[in-house]
Amino acid sequence: MRRYLFSAVAAAAVIAGTNAVYADAAAAKKWIDDEFQPSALNKDEQMAEMQWFIDAAAPFSGMEINVLSEGIPTHGYESEVLTKAFEEITGIKVNHQILGEGEVVQAVQTQMQTKRNLYDAYVNDSDLIGTHSRLQLAYNLTEMMGGEFAGVTNPGLDLDDFMGLQFTTGPDGNLYQLPDQQFANLYWFRKDWFDREDLQAAFKEKYGYDLGVPVNWSAYEDIAEFFSEDVKEIDGTAIYGHMDYGKRAPDLGWRMTDAWLSMAGAGDKGEPNGVPVDEWGIRMEAGTCNPVGASTSRGGAANGPAAVYAIRKWDEWLRKYAPPGAASYDFYQSLPALSQGNVAQQIFWYTAFTADMVKSQADGNNTVDADGNPLWRMAPSPHGPYWEEGQKVGYQDVGSWTILKSTPVDRAKAAWLYAQFVVSKTVDVRKSHVGLTFIRDSSVRHESFTERAPKLGGLVEFYRSPDRVAWSPTGINVPDYPKLAQIWWQQIGDVNSGAFTPQEAMDRLAQEMDTVMGRMQAADEAANVYGGCGPRLNPESDPAEWLAKPGAPKAKLDNEKPQGQTVNYDELVARWAAN
Numbered sequence: 001m002r003r004y005l006f007s008a009v010a011a012a013a014v015i016a017g018t019n020a021v022y023a024d025a026a027a028a029k030k031w032i033d034d035e036f037q038p039s040a041l042n043k044d045e046q047m048a049e050m051q052w053f054i055d056a057a058a059p060f061s062g063m064e065i066n067v068l069s070e071g072i073p074t075h076g077y078e079s080e081v082l083t084k085a086f087e088e089i090t091g092i093k094v095n096h097q098i099l100g101e102g103e104v105v106q107a108v109q110t111q112m113q114t115k116r117n118l119y120d121a122y123v124n125d126s127d128l129i130g131t132h133s134r135l136q137l138a139y140n141l142t143e144m145m146g147g148e149f150a151g152v153t154n155p156g157l158d159l160d161d162f163m164g165l166q167f168t169t170g171p172d173g174n175l176y177q178l179p180d181q182q183f184a185n186l187y188w189f190r191k192d193w194f195d196r197e198d199l200q201a202a203f204k205e206k207y208g209y210d211l212g213v214p215v216n217w218s219a220y221e222d223i224a225e226f227f228s229e230d231v232k233e234i235d236g237t238a239i240y241g242h243m244d245y246g247k248r249a250p251d252l253g254w255r256m257t258d259a260w261l262s263m264a265g266a267g268d269k270g271e272p273n274g275v276p277v278d279e280w281g282i283r284m285e286a287g288t289c290n291p292v293g294a295s296t297s298r299g300g301a302a303n304g305p306a307a308v309y310a311i312r313k314w315d316e317w318l319r320k321y322a323p324p325g326a327a328s329y330d331f332y333q334s335l336p337a338l339s340q341g342n343v344a345q346q347i348f349w350y351t352a353f354t355a356d357m358v359k360s361q362a363d364g365n366n367t368v369d370a371d372g373n374p375l376w377r378m379a380p381s382p383h384g385p386y387w388e389e390g391q392k393v394g395y396q397d398v399g400s401w402t403i404l405k406s407t408p409v410d411r412a413k414a415a416w417l418y419a420q421f422v423v424s425k426t427v428d429v430r431k432s433h434v435g436l437t438f439i440r441d442s443s444v445r446h447e448s449f450t451e452r453a454p455k456l457g458g459l460v461e462f463y464r465s466p467d468r469v470a471w472s473p474t475g476i477n478v479p480d481y482p483k484l485a486q487i488w489w490q491q492i493g494d495v496n497s498g499a500f501t502p503q504e505a506m507d508r509l510a511q512e513m514d515t516v517m518g519r520m521q522a523a524d525e526a527a528n529v530y531g532g533c534g535p536r537l538n539p540e541s542d543p544a545e546w547l548a549k550p551g552a553p554k555a556k557l558d559n560e561k562p563q564g565q566t567v568n569y570d571e572l573v574a575r576w577a578a579n
Contacts, residue, residue: 025051027088035085038429040442046426049156053090053421056152060414061091067415069123069399070101073355074181074435082422082431094418101125102250108402109482112137115406121415123180126167126398127257127474128481132177133170134289134530135480139403139412142174152413154420161425161440163463164398166272167473171289171533177400180423181352181437184396184471185258186462187213187220187382188338188349190367191569192375199231206230212566214382217264217313219564220347224321227344242321243337243346244314248493251331253485256311256492257474259395260348264310265386266301268552273475274391277301277552280484281510284477289533291479291517295510296543296553302510303503304543304553306386309560311502313384315495317347327496341366341375351378352397354436354459374457377569380467385560396471398439438463458573465576479520479535487512 028050032043039046069075079096087093097119099107104124111118112135132138145153159165159175168177193199194211203211207222214220224241233239246252259279261267266281267274276285281302284291294300301307318327323337335353338346359365360372367376381394401419403412421427429443433452436459438444444463453460462468478484491509494500500508517535524534547555 024054024089028054031085031089032426035081036426036430038433038446038448039427040425040429040440040446049154049424049426050089052154052156053417053424056154057090057092057414057417060410060417063411063414064093064095065120065411065414065418066095066097066118067121067123067418068097068099068104068107068119069180070104071098072181072352072399072435072437074352074431074437075123075399077431077434078180078422082427083418085427086418086421090417090421092414092417101254105482105485108404111404111406117404117406117408117411120407120411121401121403121419123399124177124402125473125481126164126177126179126400127478127485128402129168129170129176130474130476130478131481132402133172133174133476134533136531137405138176139405140174141176141178141403144416145175148409149413149416152417154424156425157420158425158442161442162423163439163441163444163468164396164400167396167398167475168400171476177398177402178419178423179398179400179439180419181399181435182396182439183350183352183354183437184462184468185348185350185381185394186378186471187345187347187380188376188378189213189345190343190375191377193227193234193344194569202226202230207564209564210566210568213379213569213572214345215565215567216382216387216562217347217384218561219566220345220382221313221317221561222564223345224317228321231344237342239342239344240321240323241344242317243334243343244318244322244326244348245329245331245334246315246318246327246493246496247330247333248489248497249330250486250489252492252496253487253489255331255348256314256488257485258348258397259392259471260314261301261307261310262392263381263387263394264306264313264384265388265391265554266304266306266310266552267391269388269390271390271392271469272472273477274552278475278477279392279395280474280478280513281307281553282477282513283538283552289476290536291477292536292538294513294517295507295540296546297540298514298538299546299553300510300514301553302513303506304547305556306384306552306554308502308506309386310384311492311495311506315502318496339365339367347382349378350397351459351462352435352437354378354456355434357457358455372455374455376457378458378462379569379572380462381471385557385562386554392470392472394471396468396473398473399437461573461576467576479517479530479533483516483520484513487516 083094164179227241262279268277283299294302432443495505521535523529
């Protein structure tokens, strides 16, 4: 998900007609003809798929269910349009509620703790896969599709078509979540400025290499400095070389757990997550399901030199190169800032913002031309000096349908039908055009996106490229996401406020994570709370012993700013297309 206030969705007109609820093929045909185009299926195939939903839903007709997701355009479309379609086609009424992401996580946690059925299904981050697979409080979808859900599992679901299933699969090899929307954090930049010959010449004269897409953090820093301190103004507007946010709030934690440490190079090699040390700095040895610590004293990397470097650079760039006030922005306030048109680049930009960033000038977007063509592009994320080939290079969010065992089976079946409906091939291409959060390979490769690609700033090219697998969500090393995630923003916030240095803050964070994981270990050993896969902390030892070993945690580099490296964007896209 990540993570911005619900914005109104420019959804197509809702089908006009009677207010009566009816579940039949006539309703399906209306929706197919008037709304569900384009589609990966032809109309006959769409009708066949909808007929299956009509038949499968018959025992639940008249039921009313409740589901919850965060507010992004994709979920707005589901809540405002697809619920109506589903009700008219199947007779099942869905109350699809939209809340902030932190509230969604809290609701999931509350339902797991109380065993009360607050919602019949959630779209929550695949970041919780370690939690769901260990606590065994969510339905194991692999088992359910072969068992109680067999009669309500769409034969055309085509799991192989989903791009993010590896992120929603537990260490036991079973599926616990079904992807609903997916987006990556990529590098964003003003290509129109980067293409100016005068700026190219000035940059090369000062730094000795070409102005282009930064490959490493050194180049990103040079470009930030160049636009903030050398260029300073374009077309009479003060401009800045960097954008980020720093308010002491829960979304600041997401900003860091979303692979920021991994991008700096804190973790180990391995995809989708580092082995044995992941992007949170948590160590879990290969072949086990038991995390052993986050602190360098236990073999983790959360307070190692690479992690401290990552936090220091975030704080430094925010203070030196971002627009005034950015340090006090939260996630939600930072989004509109780019559309003002006064920022040259952003190292950590979520592609879920694409739908807003392609709005017209009339909508207040200063990053498109008069014809609606983007003046910006997205590109792969640069990496820090501790990064090594084979490590993940960024975060990919996979908001996924999750059904908890506290939901009665009949309501769970109805919710499972709705979840499948909103990701069905009948619907998904159209939904993808609204929200631009691809989950199916067949959708991103649909001819309609070939036509639309020039208006989307590199989004389609990225999702058609083999590079997309190097961006991944939080993995299975994190034993209980809700419990651990809340620690991050408080400690990181203390860096921005000046209360603690990056080293002090990360030492405190790593220690607190180990303390919380110690409680999980005790609960697991006493009552099998985590199915035997809870933490088993290593004894503390001298961090120097771990830092001297190969892999993460990594010893401090003598030079944390190597020579900047850039690549030409057009050459990059050509390479993507060739693959």
